[in-house]
Amino acid sequence: MVPLGSAALTRPARDGRYGSMGAVPTVARWWSSRTDPQRIDLYTRSSYYTTLVFVPVMLFFAAASDWVTASAWHPVVLLGSSVVTTAACLVLTRRGFHDRAAGPDRPALLVALVAGLITVLAALAATGEGPAPAAPWVTGLVGAAVLLALSVTVPTRPLVTGAAVTGVLAGAVALAEGNPPAAAVAIGASIGLAVAFFVTAFRFSVWILDVVLEMERTRGVQAQLAVAEERLRFARDLHDVMGRNLSAIAVKTQLAAELVRRGRDGAAEELADISRVAEESLREVRDVVRGYRRTDLPGELAGARSVLRAAGVGVTVTGEEEAEALPEPVQAALGWVVREAVTNVLRHSRASWCSVELRAAGGEAELQVTNDGAPGAGTAWGNGLTGLAERLAATGGRLSAGPAGDRFVLAATVPVRVSA
Template sequence: MDRAATGRHGRYGSMAAVPTVARWWSDRTDPQRIELYTRWSFYGWLATAPLLSVGIHGSAEQPPDQPAATVFLAGSVAVALTAVLLARAGLAARLTRRTLPRGPALAAAAVALLTSAAGVLAYGEGVPGSPALVWGAGMPPAMVLTAAAAVWPTRTLTRAGFGVGGAIGVLVVALGAPPAVGAVQAVVTGAALTLLALAFRFSVRVLDVVREMERTRGVQAQLAVAEERLRFARDLHDVMGRNLSAIAVKSQLAGELVRRGRAGAAEEVAGISRIAEESLREVREVVRGYRATDLAGELAGARSVLRSAGVACTVEGEAVVGRLGEPAQVVLGWAVREAVTNVLRHSRAGRCAIALTDEGEQVVLTVTNDAAGTPGPWGSGLTGLGERLAAAGGRLTTRPAAGSFTLVAAVPA
């Protein structure tokens, strides 16, 4: 191999196929990183049980009982293994919102109890309340409590921690220590075990918060997509509904004029072409998200389209348009468009009156036609219009009657 190849591949072969730790870590999301940190914090601490048992053995002030000490040291290895398995099961159960699995919990508790008993037998002789005795009895249940912190609530961990501390205090007194010493040992040991378990409990809680934030971001993204789809569907309905209705009316009128041999058919066909071109432009604007309406233009268009369809149309209050802001004009323009679409598609009206009234704090648009209305749920068009008005601080009401149908849209002035 030449020098260039050696420089490229290294003395011991290519390292390109081996992912670096930094790359492996950067490929994870923030929740995955925190989960890995939390999980291995549990595993790392629980795996130190054998090392702690060696330290406890070395701190004994009197020569320990060797058979019991051997069982204690071996039991600490079993405590580490069962506690790691319990923590793993607890973290998985928390992810699915289940309780702590009974099998791993019972196995870890039994191993911890036997190891604690071996610690008492090994280090119980000599000075009552010695550190070797206290921690020989307290270390195994401390590991189990830490593993259970993945699922158990704070109150349960506190009760268990001080329960173990109280049991150790009673044990110290039973071996000959003064009651005051036993009480201090109970409080100190219970507090130490509880704080240790709660520290790991806090790390799990942080992981829960990060997961919830990630889930919330996902929900927000889904809502944004749903809102955009709703906007597109609503705009497409509003844009195409009236224009297609107008094209249908003008097509029928042009056909009738041709059959009767009257002039004006070409004018109606030209109108159809103009409306089709306008529809194409508006659909493109809807796709781009820049669709807007002009109230004055909508009122003029409504008058023209309705008259072409044979509906007598009157418009009052056009002077109010100039005093309105753009948001009010846009939403009222949509209201005019939707009202006209409904007149053309869903009624046999002969007259339609459109009135725009400035009431000071609000502007009210009223569209009334002489077709009989029937009470019932709104369709997608009126529902979408109601949502537009509500977003602008306004409201939409309809008043169907025996000989008329009235649509009222009100927005802040």
């Protein structure tokens, strides 16, 4: 949980030639500043890109052992076509992550397939008249690279089919190179299984990314729905209070106007009733607003549980029975603490669980809110926590907030006997 309105921590300016330069963010701070879905997205993309970048290197060294010709153009063609294959696969991957629903980019796929075919032919030609033991594995690497790029947008079943096709092609290349049929089948089967396992593992990581992003969107929608529900509740209460009185004012105003128009007695009494109803309405509206603003601790604890659960955060609340027995000033003070803590959890943390504990002993009431959503959070307080500490200080209480290991703990203590 990051304190509401907190500012970024800065190091003091250094003396010397570079004293005016700001501190360079560390890698740890750069990583911790990202949300969990952003980290998973970054990890998934980097895994794809890193693996694809190494494809030309693996292809080049896989075929290097078979080169017996003195011609220099075979390695050049092999390396060039493999680089083109990798570039096309990178384009396929990038566009797939950019728009998952659009499917694979057909021009990039066509370039990858053509360049991959040239790579396989170059691997075969580089051996001259002799056998090419590495050619089937070059075929498997090319197929794995293309299927890897397609796995961002293509479901698992077509990818497994593609791996089987890659295995068949590798087996055919092995058979064409003079291997016995049984050996060619074994080579093709092993390459097909390896490619299938490799591609489905990456496809599974994309599926996990989709699930995490969907959960993040759902959590945001749930939080918005919780806020909308609270607004509707307030609007309903205000309507119930004001509807009848405003209707009465409207009817009595029309009646008073008609009496005045006809010159009959009773208009003054009706106007007096209108004034009375208006004053009553004003008093009831103030009661509604006061009730809405009043920090009733049991109600705040129940609201915290409801809002956090609606936002997808696991929550445990203890000490609700003790909250009802506390004096009203203590409930009001701790109610503000609950509001501020829950607001910070929802707006400034990536919490998966939160606990709210209330204890009253030794003439003091202590409220502690703990969550796991702010690893590496700073100790600087924002305006929200600063104002809350000032509010508690006015009642003789105290506030502490900051990281404790991999958790963030906010604790407030208020004397039970507080002057109203």
